[in-house]
Amino acid sequence: MAASSTAVVELGFAEPPESPLIAENFPSKIGGRPAWLNPEHILLAEQVRCEVCCKPMILLVQLYTPEDYPPEAFHRTIYVFCCKNGSCHKISWRKSFKVFRSQLPKNNIYWPENESSLDSTTKKKSPAKQCIVCGLLGSKMCGKCNQVNYCSKEHQIEHWTSGQHKIHCNTISTTSITEEHNNHCRKLVLFPEFEIVTEQEGKDQEEEEDYGERDGDNNLSNSKALVPVGDEVYENTGVDVDKAFLKFQKRIEPYPEQIIRYNRIEYESENNPEPLWVSDIDKPTVQDINPCPHCGQERTLEFQILSTLLNYLEIDHLQQSSLDWGTLLIYSCKYNCHVENMYYINEILWRQNFSDDGLNWKRNLK
Ligand SMILES: [Zn+2]
Ligand SMILES: [Zn+2]
Ligand SMILES: [Zn+2]
Ligand SMILES: [Zn+2]
Structure with a gap:
């Protein structure tokens, strides 16, 4: 964007x-x-x-x-x-x-x-260690294995239980199983990606308008149907209108x-x-x-x-x-x-x- x-x-x-x-x-x-x-x-x-x-x-x-x-x-x-x-x-x-x-x-x-624009000394900046659960800075480490980083006590506990680190800590587990458990833990904590x-x-509408001339009347009635919310409907019923909301509805309707x-x-x-x-x-x-x-x-x-x-x-x-x-x-x-x-x-x-x-x-x- x-x-x-x-x-x-x-x-x-x-x-x-x-x-x-x-x-x-x-x-x-x-x-x-x-x-x-x-x-x-x-x-x-x-x-x-x-x-x-x-x-x-x-x-x-x-x-x-x-x-x-x-x-x-x-x-x-x-x-x-x-x-x-x-x-x-x-x-x-x-x-x-x-x-x-x-x-x-x-x-x-x-x-x-x-x-090639970088010489070899500047190229190797090490990325920060991330919390295995959420990706924030992993400033803490599992004190038992020193292998996994966490951002907070909360995520360490979450990883110990739902991430099964209590099984994997200090053991040689296959990475695919560990990763599966990590993903399970992340799924519980994070929003889906x-x-x-x-x-x-308005881009595709412009295109539609170009085609529109071919079936002119048809198109017109369709575009009207897309906008069922008219202020006058409310004016007649005397209901208090949230004008901003009606405008909002109209504007997002095409998408x-x-x-x-x-x-x-x-x-x-x-x-x-x-x-x-x-x-x-x-x-x-x-x-x-x-x-x-x-x-x-x-x-x-x-x-x-x-x-x-x-x-x-x-x-x-x-x-x-x-x-x-x-x-x-x-x-x-x-x-x-x-x-x-x-x-x-x-x-x-x-x-x-x-x-x-x-x-x-x-x-x-x-
Ligand atoms: Zn500024
Ligand atoms: Zn975290
Ligand atoms: Zn909160
Ligand atoms: Zn550990």
């Missing part, structure tokens, strides 16, 4: 991965372990703890969003972490999400343009599977993008989206995550305390500032929920 100079929205869709979603492929993805843009400097559990339950959060989404400006952002990834425990979000959603921006210049020691593929909003709307615009652009609100309430104030503390510039909307993403997370929606949102808005420093020796810059997430009107409408559709 990349910033644009106009108000085009790039849509993201979840798909089973075609190739491994590993760092060298610069993936955009849901769930799994983070693919670190900077393999030497990776996040610690302490930086990603839920401020309600204090457990390490897990990766919700990462987007690879390279930019032309500044040169330090030639490679750029945004990481969104969240606590898996819905009750933490009920207590304070602000304390249950974290967003980080990580970037690298074109010439960097980890992803050189051509291998999907690739995020993109498409420009009901979209999980992400990518809005970021180039830094010179004057018109800051507006989110597609899912409701008239719960909008952030100017104070909520404070300026970047590093460069003082404003933060603008980069992308939004829709509630359709929840369908891919294998969470139990019937549970009272399951994870939920109307949309998640991610705001980032407009100027993409680079701070020397700071590998991760915190950015802002804002959660907007559906109004009761919107929720009732969605329920009726089911």
Whole structure:
């Protein structure tokens, strides 16, 4: 995904991965372990703890969003972490999400343009040891075998039990069985992994319009059928309308599977993008989206995550305390500032929920 100079929205869709979603492929993805843009400097559990339950959060989404400006952002990834425990979000959603921006210049020691441009001394930077469960920095080690790293006590315990490390510790197990148990453990802790593929909003409709002239009337009635939600329906019934929700429904209707709307615009652009609100309430104030503390510039909307993403997370929606949102808005420093020796810059997430009107409408559709 990349910033644009106009108000085009790039849509993201979840798909089973075609190739491994590993760092060298610069993936955009849901769930799994983070693919670190900077393999030497990776996040610690302490930086990603839920401020309600204090457990390490897990990766919700990462987007690879390279930019032309500044040169330090030639490679750029945004990481969104969240606590898996819905009750933490009920207590304070602000304390249950974290967003980080990580970037690298074109010439960097980890992803050189051509291998020969580096001499052999700089080439071998050792990647940081990762927690075998979640991929955060593995600053702790199993004290019995000194073979496995963990980010936290929590994941060490999880790996000991559901990862069967109690069997594999200090034994020579076949790697395939160990790996099978590791994957089982990760499956319990992490969100399932999907690739995020993109498409420009409105692109296939333009194509359709070209064809449309052939069966003109037909096409017109079809396009009307796609927009069953008219304000006048509500005006007649006197029901209080959530106008933002109706607008939202209309806009996403042509692409009901979209999980992400990518809005970021180039830094010179004057018109800051507006989110597609899912409701008239719960909008952030100017104070909520404070300026970047590093460069003082404003933060603008980069992308939004829709509630359709929840369908891919294998969470139990019937549970009272399951994870939920109307949309998640991610705001980032407009100027993409680079701070020397700071590998991760915190950015802002804002959660907007559906109004009761919107929720009732969605329920009726089911
Ligand atoms: Zn929590
Ligand atoms: Zn971990
Ligand atoms: Zn061990
Ligand atoms: Zn900044």
